[in-house]
Amino acid sequence: MTFTTEAQAIWDQVPEATRVRLLDSGFCAHCLATRHMELAEGEIRGKELALIGKCGTCGHRVVRLIEI
Ligand SMILES: [Zn+2]
Structure with missing residues (x-):
């Protein structure tokens, strides 16, 4: 994974369960579905x-955008 230092610092603060949920809810423009x-x-x-x-x-x- 390639994270900028700033992005890594924020991602590190996200609880594991939330990370899993976020990564399981990306929207794919090709599948036209949440993947x-x-x-x-x-x-x-x-x-x-x-x-x-x-x-x-x-x-x-x-691409998944998360408000910070
Ligand atoms: Zn897809």
Whole structure:
């Protein structure tokens, strides 16, 4: 996983159960459904933490934005 230092610090504060829930609710634009995502990158975008990964079903890029 490639996280920016800032993104890693925020992600580290997220409880394990919440992390699992967040990663299980990524929206895949290819499947047009909520899918489990394989996390690859994390970065800060304005006031949001962007989790970037791949759809666990089709491999399409999935971005999950979380308010921080
Ligand atoms: Zn997919």
